[in-house]
Amino acid sequence: MLTLNLAHEPDAAIMVRAAWLYHIGGLTQEEVARRLGVHRTRIVRLLSEARERGLVSVTINHETIRDLDLEHAIARRYGLDFCLATPSMGFDATDGEPRLAAAQGMIARRAVGGAGANFLKGKLASGKPITVGVSWGRTLEQMTQHLSGVQNSRACFVSLMGSLTRNSASNPFEVVQALAARTGGEGHFLPVPFIADTVADRAVLMSQRTVAEALALAASAELYLISVGELRETSFLRTQSMLSAEELRSIQAEGAVADSLGRLFDRNGAVVDHELARRTLAMEFEHLRNRDVVLLAGGTHKVVSVHALLQTGFVRGLIIDGDAARLLQNV
Template sequence: MPNGNGRFPLALAHTAATLYYLQDATQAEIADRLGTSRATVSRLLREARDRGLVRIEVLPLPQEDPGDLADRLAGALGLQQVRLSAPTSPAHVPEAVSPVLAEVLTSLELAAGDVLLVSSGRTVYEIAQRELPPLPGVVVVPMVGGQDEPQAWYQTNEITRRIAEGIGGVPRFLYAPAFPGRQLRRSLVADPEFKRFTALWETARAAVMGVGAPPLQRESIPGFVPTGEAPLRDAVGDVASRFYDAQGREVSYEGADRLIAVPLEVLRAVPHRIAVAYGTAKVPSVLAGARGGCFTHLVTDPATASRLLAALEETA
């Protein structure tokens, strides 16, 4: 059947390909039809491909609809809402999630005098540099005291000032270190002005927070955090320097009672708690924070959302 150069007639290869690819005939059926062997049919099909009579295209996996992905993740995490940015590279996620956060904040319809809590951390610091929605008169309040660190994202009052400026709000500053000595803390707790400030935590309508990665895996962490202590080995994340384990339960450590930061039980009472988090390192932190009721909304990117769902399915 092959000619002198080892090839089959083009018409024969075309017939075999038509029967196989368009009419769903088996190779055995084609062999019977053409009066040849299955081995010959296999060679005919290969030749049809080699000579351009057949084109086989492997399509990429279909991308899940972002709305479906967000709804599935919100249901799996038990959150009120998950909002996703447009797909983008890891380096451009901060600028991609900022407009999504702006939409969420706008939807809350915060009025003048309403209190908006903000955390420190790299993510919220990045957001503070970008365009925010106008929320005139909203009172912006830090969730944690200042930290004696060189990185700008630990300077809570500066982050508060930037966000208040971006939304047209009113900043309220916390003039206290995040981790004071015991004597200073006693003085702070007794101070009437400090009491008036911490009362703002209890009247807040909304909060925007980053979610810290597991403390033992982080490149940058406040110096007051005793990462060598045994209890923190169980910590998988934090919000406002309040560390929690895989079930979302707060992890204590030596001196943790000195921390000047919104208590988790107070944070959980805030009606709208928005976490902004992305990246593989944050997956266990977000899962645990959701279990612990630290936030009601999540703003992230599609890649992180898919990783979160995959992690949930692995542990199901």
């Protein structure tokens, strides 16, 4: 099971979550401790303190309970080991309102990036060796900017896909390098473009020794942090001119609504076989099966694509903004 590692968090941050898992979720104290990555004696103390402070009576008296109920419902629906939802800002779907969508997306990415950084910090805090596979995206970029206060020279970060554009802070090279710099770990990236001009060009690039070595390292990772793209005119691939308008229409015509690691998926999570996907350079998505994969997604505009990717069964953990999580219930 993919667990959280919250031992570095203060008691107040753990208490409500532990109380909910124990009193409402029905987990034993040992199971709560394992789920949160906290020693059992600390969980016992926090549960006792929660009762003494009146946090727990017949119900859990805390506004966070709404978020925990939502997280639990999403995790149960999609068979996840965990879901972390940031506090809702009260945004609804923003279709047809580009400026509002842009503002909401920026706020959501910052919130999810912060939550993702805290999750990763828990995984790195022990100082043990760990290899983390990283995809690309603006939310993952935000995660690197929020990550602080943790050093692990034995951590290794490796890109799961080719670089996007030389000037984009969201391409995997920059994300990996930022993670390595902030933690004192190592960074490895795929020294190739994300999309080759032709299928034959992709085959040549994938056969290079440096590419094969990077992909082998990626396949050995203990943890994967990925994102998902929405296949619309406002998507990152489209605004960065990685996709032409004609290619986007062609992909949409095949029923694709989401992309991740260069693979396309329809609303039900089925792979969409399109020529564009056969030109992308990335780790094979199938290698993520039964691995510790965490999806970071920020923005109400990504609800459909998040639903699609969760339908694949590859994702074990979800970190999402509260507004998107609320809308995800109704997809």
